[in-house]
Amino acid sequence: MIKIHGIRGGIHPEGRKHLSAGQPIEALPLPALLHIPLAQHIGAPAVPLVRRGQQVAKGEMLARAQGAISAPVHASTSGRVLGIGQYPAHHASGLSVPTITLQPDGEERWHERIQGVEDPFALSPEAIAERVAEAGIVGLGGAAFPSGVKLDLRRKYRLHTLIINGSECEPYLSCDDRLMRERPDGVIDGARIMAHALGVERILIALEDNKPEARAALAKAAADWSGIQVVKVPTRYPMGSERHLTQALTGVETPARALTADIGVVVHNPATAFAVHEALRLGRPLVERVVTVSGGAIARPANVRLPLGTPVRDLLAHCGGLSEPEAQLISGGPMMGQPLPSTRVPMVKGSNGILALSAAERARPEPMPCIRCGQCVDVCPCGLVPLELGARIRAGDYEGARARGLTDCMGCGSCAYVCPGAIPLAQLINHAKGELAARARAKQKQAETKRLAEQRSARMEAIKRAKREAMEQRKRELAAKKAAEAAAKDSPAATEEA
Amino acid sequence: MQIEHAATLAGPFTRTRNSIPRTMALVMLALTPATLFGLWQFGWPAIWLFGVTLAAALAVEAAALQLAGKPIGRSLFDGSALLTAWLLALSLPPWAPWWIGVIGALIAILIGKQVFGGLGQNPFNPAMVARVALLIAFPLEMTQFVAPAPLFSAQASDLGEGLAIALGSQPIDALSGATLLGTVRTELGQGAELGTLLSDHFAPLAGVFGTASGSLGETSALLLLLGGLFLIATRVISWRIPLALLGTVALLATLMQLIDPAHHAGALYHLLSGATLLGAFFIATDPVTSPVSARGQLLFGAGCGALIYIIRAWGGYPEGVAFAVLLMNACTPLIDQALRPRILGRNRRGQPLEPELPETRP
Numbered sequence: 093m094i095k096i097h098g099i100r101g102g103i104h105p106e107g108r109k110h111l112s113a114g115q116p117i118e119a120l121p122l123p124a125l126l127h128i129p130l131a132q133h134i135g136a137p138a139v140p141l142v143r144r145g146q147q148v149a150k151g152e153m154l155a156r157a158q159g160a161i162s163a164p165v166h167a168s169t170s171g172r173v174l175g176i177g178q179y180p181a182h183h184a185s186g187l188s189v190p191t192i193t194l195q196p197d198g199e200e201r202w203h204e205r206i207q208g209v210e211d212p213f214a215l216s217p218e219a220i221a222e223r224v225a226e227a228g229i230v231g232l233g234g235a236a237f238p239s240g241v242k243l244d245l246r247r248k249y250r251l252h253t254l255i256i257n258g259s260e261c262e263p264y265l266s267c268d269d270r271l272m273r274e275r276p277d278g279v280i281d282g283a284r285i286m287a288h289a290l291g292v293e294r295i296l297i298a299l300e301d302n303k304p305e306a307r308a309a310l311a312k313a314a315a316d317w318s319g320i321q322v323v324k325v326p327t328r329y330p331m332g333s334e335r336h337l338t339q340a341l342t343g344v345e346t347p348a349r350a351l352t353a354d355i356g357v358v359v360h361n362p363a364t365a366f367a368v369h370e371a372l373r374l375g376r377p378l379v380e381r382v383v384t385v386s387g388g389a390i391a392r393p394a395n396v397r398l399p400l401g402t403p404v405r406d407l408l409a410h411c412g413g414l415s416e417p418e419a420q421l422i423s424g425g426p427m428m429g430q431p432l433p434s435t436r437v438p439m440v441k442g443s444n445g446i447l448a449l450s451a452a453e454r455a456r457p458e459p460m461p462c463i464r465c466g467q468c469v470d471v472c473p474c475g476l477v478p479l480e481l482g483a484r485i486r487a488g489d490y491e492g493a494r495a496r497g498l499t500d501c502m503g504c505g506s507c508a509y510v511c512p513g514a515i516p517l518a519q520l521i522n523h524a525k526g527e528l529a530a531r532a533r534a535k536q537k538q539a540e541t542k543r544l545a546e547q548r549s550a551r552m553e554a555i556k557r558a559k560r561e562a563m564e565q566r567k568r569e570l571a572a573k574k575a576a577e578a579a580a581k582d583s584p585a586a587t588e589e590a
Numbered sequence: 591m592q593i594e595h596a597a598t599l600a601g602p603f604t605r606t607r608n609s610i611p612r613t614m615a616l617v618m619l620a621l622t623p624a625t626l627f628g629l630w631q632f633g634w635p636a637i638w639l640f641g642v643t644l645a646a647a648l649a650v651e652a653a654a655l656q657l658a659g660k661p662i663g664r665s666l667f668d669g670s671a672l673l674t675a676w677l678l679a680l681s682l683p684p685w686a687p688w689w690i691g692v693i694g695a696l697i698a699i700l701i702g703k704q705v706f707g708g709l710g711q712n713p714f715n716p717a718m719v720a721r722v723a724l725l726i727a728f729p730l731e732m733t734q735f736v737a738p739a740p741l742f743s744a745q746a747s748d749l750g751e752g753l754a755i756a757l758g759s760q761p762i763d764a765l766s767g768a769t770l771l772g773t774v775r776t777e778l779g780q781g782a783e784l785g786t787l788l789s790d791h792f793a794p795l796a797g798v799f800g801t802a803s804g805s806l807g808e809t810s811a812l813l814l815l816l817g818g819l820f821l822i823a824t825r826v827i828s829w830r831i832p833l834a835l836l837g838t839v840a841l842l843a844t845l846m847q848l849i850d851p852a853h854h855a856g857a858l859y860h861l862l863s864g865a866t867l868l869g870a871f872f873i874a875t876d877p878v879t880s881p882v883s884a885r886g887q888l889l890f891g892a893g894c895g896a897l898i899y900i901i902r903a904w905g906g907y908p909e910g911v912a913f914a915v916l917l918m919n920a921c922t923p924l925i926d927q928a929l930r931p932r933i934l935g936r937n938r939r940g941q942p943l944e945p946e947l948p949e950t951r952p
């Protein structure tokens with residue numbers, strides 16, 4: 093058994109996983125329409141390859157990746173492309189983004205080119221990373237970073253360990269738990285393929301100690317392979333943070349501004365591992381995922397496998413609808429998830445849960461003054477002093493907050509969770525981060541404008557100088573001419589006189 | 591306020607069930623056994639004094655909020671004024687006249703807290719500000735202690751007499767006695783033998799159960815300790831300040847006793863007498879005026895402990911808890927600046943750590 097190292101801070105929020113953890117994964121019936129956004133990942137949005145009205149098969153690529161960090165999107169089922177246009181995003185802002193709307197034909201006909209690999213381990217690591225990228229796989233734990241890029245890290249870093257992060261430390265969520273219980277072989281196989289791509293021998297699969305069933309299932313599935321260890325970590329939020337889990341398992345701290353890859357570790361989510369398994373063994377791109385639907389305002393909490401692009405509305409209807417119309421809709425967990433403005437928005441690759449919290453669950457009293465109790469300091473997993481950051485941000489001193497480590501905040505929300513004064517610390521901090529980023533952009537823009545203006549005035553200056561020179565040239569010529577003429581006039585006269 | 595609005599739209603969407611009123615209520619709950627014991631032990635005069643002090647604090651708080659144009663209801667019942675007055679009352683001589691309580695409450699709430707802007711803003715512990723101010727302004731009233739005369743016992747004064755004592759209209763004819771710390775100090779000064787003094791006056795069991803004379807709520811070490819442990823168990827306070835404080839007092843007392851047993855009593859004496867336990871668990875742990883980081887709290891507790899011991903052993907007063915806490919309160923901003931936690935992934939100077947590769951580890 094490996095030694096579990098301590099991590100700093102953290103909280104023990106009420107798990108409320110019992111609402112959904114007992115529910116086996118069920119498949120969602122095909123919705124009437126699917127809205128598939130072109131940007132479901134971090135990086136450049138995909139570029140459409142289909143036209144309006146085109147018939148597509150399940151798994152057919154709808155839009156291709158562009159640039160170094162990007163991911164393609166595929167048809168989640170067979171059907172007809174109704175349009176390529178703007179549709180509300182799966183995002184707190186509710187802004188519309190480029191989206192392909194697909195009308196399923198109900199046949200679920202796979203694309204004929206879909207084909208698995210006989211032996212993924214015979215492939216080169218690069219070939220695996222390429223296939224994963226082609227399959228449109230991104231981090232399914234919520235980060236949505238293109239997995240192909242993350243599997244290619246061995247070119248730049250000296251790696252030694254792959255960690256499968258099955259801690260699922262957010263309250264309510266149980267989709268990873270269910271996947272690990274029900275498809276342990278797929279998860280293990282995917283992890284082994286990823287380890288092969290990364291060129292590492294050692295795989296640690298970490299689960300919080302509140303998931304004994306998943307742990308047993310994985311241990312059984314992993315028994316045939318050497319180098320895989322299923323590890324129990326304490327239940328504590330945010331154990332699932334990459335840096336913290338890495339520290340708990342290896343005892344090494346990831347330096348600020350660096351990646352876990354800098355200390356030789358790559359962390360992937362079990363659902364991502366499962367998607368890699370399906371992509372390599374069956375050739376299937378990422379067109380579906382498992383999500384948890386839960387919360388006090390959900391009539392029938394469940395774990396649902398759904399085609400990407402499913403409107404949240406259909407998902408909620410499948411789970412019996414909302415028992416409270418005023419429920420707070422959240423994408424993700426209650427700690428780091430974001431509010432959803434509408435049930436029209438589609439489910440995307442990175443969304444691992446839809447919660448509808450009842451008024452009682454989300455109760456947030458009016459903030460009181462800070463009594464300096466220091467609890468936010470105690471729980472901050474990043475070693476910050478949130479009360480100080482909050483005070484500076486409220487005073488508008490964002491630069492001061494930056495000097496006190498604002499940008500080292502991982503946004504886990506533990507400080508806001510624990511504050512007895514109900515001070516929205518994490519929210520203030522996020523706001524300030526956004527503001528600083530906006531300022532940096534504005535500054536960059538300003539610099540750019542200034543550069544352009546300077547270029548322009550330099551150009552104008554050059555033109556002016558050229559004109560002046562030309563003018564002087566002309567003057568000189570004129571003067572020379574005059575002098576010549578004068579000379580000419582003089583000389584005949586002189587001749588005359590002479 | 592626009593920021594606050596933007597903020598409330600974002601997560602986290604769940605929070606602890608803890609709140610400031612709940613925290614205050616738990617502290618008062620933890621104080622209740624020792625308080626009830628003190629009230630029972632010192633009878634009606636003490637009950638009157640306690641009631642008057644709390645009522646005065648609420649009245650002053652309400653008036654101050656009104657004056658500052660702040661909403662009264664929410665702040666008045668956040669429990670902070672009540673707790674401040676409660677702690678002040680516990681630190682008063684039990685038969686002090688009513689106006690001591692009123693003036694104390696006035697100082698604590700007005701000068702100790704509201705002039706700085708109210709809850710969370712005061713640099714010094716309001717109850718201790720009041721206690722020290724009273725001690726300096728009214729040295730006589732603040733050092734007249736009585737031997738316990740439990741309610742319903744033969745020596746106890748009845749309701750009316752109690753009121754008269756609290757009103758100050760009836761001279762205290764009960765046995766006026768100094769506290770243990772005071773007696774030992776005075777008589778040591780007069781050349782008495784510490785050994786005989788302690789065997790005459792110091793009964794550890796009396797200190798534990800609280801049957802000795804002393805301030806209203808400081809006598810029962812056992813009940814205060816239980817209350818403190820309750821607060822640690824319910825995570826209202828952390829163990830750091832109390833442990834560092836008590837540990838330092840015990841360490842210094844033991845050390846000095848070893849060096850000079852004729853003049854210095856041991857650890858038990860210092861831990862059980864005076865306001866040591868009340869101070870360690872309930873006063874030094876006041877969140878507003880103590881540091882926020884773990885290391886800061888340890889240093890703060892140790893500083894309080896050291897000052898308590900130094901004042902008791904060599905200072906001008908027999909008791910040093912209030913002074914020690916106030917002095918350390920003054921250091922809190924400095925401690926907070928100097929002892930901040932280390933940011934994850936950075937060294938103490940704030941530079942990113944060097945990446946540690948497997949080769950460098952065994």
Ligand code: SF4
Nearest residue numbers: 462463465466468511
């Ligand atoms: S938890 Fe809240 S009240 Fe306590 S120190 Fe932090 S901000 Fe202040």
Ligand code: SF4
Nearest residue numbers: 472501502504505507
């Ligand atoms: S949100 Fe930031 S400041 Fe707050 S506890 Fe998490 S890391 Fe610390």
